Ligand SMILES: Nc1ncnc2c1ncn2[C@@H]1O[C@H](COP(=O)(O)OP(=O)(O)O)[C@@H](O)[C@H]1O
């Protein structure tokens with residue numbers, strides 16, 4: 597595996613060790629592009645985390661990287677070949693996307709839904725096999741959903757559903773996994789579980805992960821490569837320790853903050869400033885207003 601710590605700072609063109617790259621891509625849904633001529637080289641073996649305000653184009657970028665939308669300019673390259681030139685199953689064997697929202701077929705069971713992740717590995721000649729069953733079992737185990745396997749998907753809680761979707765993506769057994777807000781709906785303990793799982797997949801199984809995360813402090817903890825987006829463009833990228841500053845947080849989120857070392861991990865911890873009209877109870881020593 598390639599150690600990417602700190603090597604990705606400011607890279608746009610890439611160093612040749614990036615299987616997934618966007619080169620000058622413009623992406624959108626109508627006339628005006630949302631993402632405009634963006635370059636991104638995802639370091640192989642990295643846990644790349646994309647952060648940015650709502651509507652800054654994170655999901656659009658992820659969809660472009662997964663070829664769900666075709667760029668109006670530039671191209672996305674997977675293993676040095678235009679991603680749109682692959683057969684769709686060929687892409688799906690190399691790269692998986694867990695979208696931000698999706699709907700399950702009516703009345704489907706959990707095990708059947710996870711099994712759908714195996715579709716790219718099947719063909720008329722190669723139907724369901726022991727390898728498929730093993731991949732599904734492993735995915736259920738990794739996401740702590742094995743005990744839900746016989747349940748109906750639509751009876752699950754939001755957090756359980758999120759873990760089942762993740763299991764479906766893992767059952768696909770791709771080297772590259774794109775996750776759009778995989779921790780949404782999860783309580784704090786399950787958020788940590790999912791991010792620990794991502795870190796383990798990277799370290800132990802050589803996955804390359806690209807995730808959109810909302811929690812900047814968790815992003816700073818887990819990302820080996822952090823990408824900050826604003827208005828469809830990348831404003832900073834690299835080691836979270838190097839790029840998360842009060843100025844960046846102000847620029848990207850419009851939030852005044854202090855950045856201190858996370859007492860657990862040493863990574864940057866963003867602490868929002870109190871506004872003068874915060875309504876929070878006074879601290880000891882504050883003068884009454
Ligand atoms: N399917 C769509 N059709 C039209 N506009 C869209 C669609 N999806 C997203 N957008 C617009 O694209 C912009 C970026 O959205 P998105 O990529 O979802 O941002 P983020 O994931 O950072 O919140 C927003 O202005 C949003 O309204």
Ligand SMILES: [Mg+2]
Pocket residue numbers: 654655656696776808
């Ligand atoms: Mg989004």
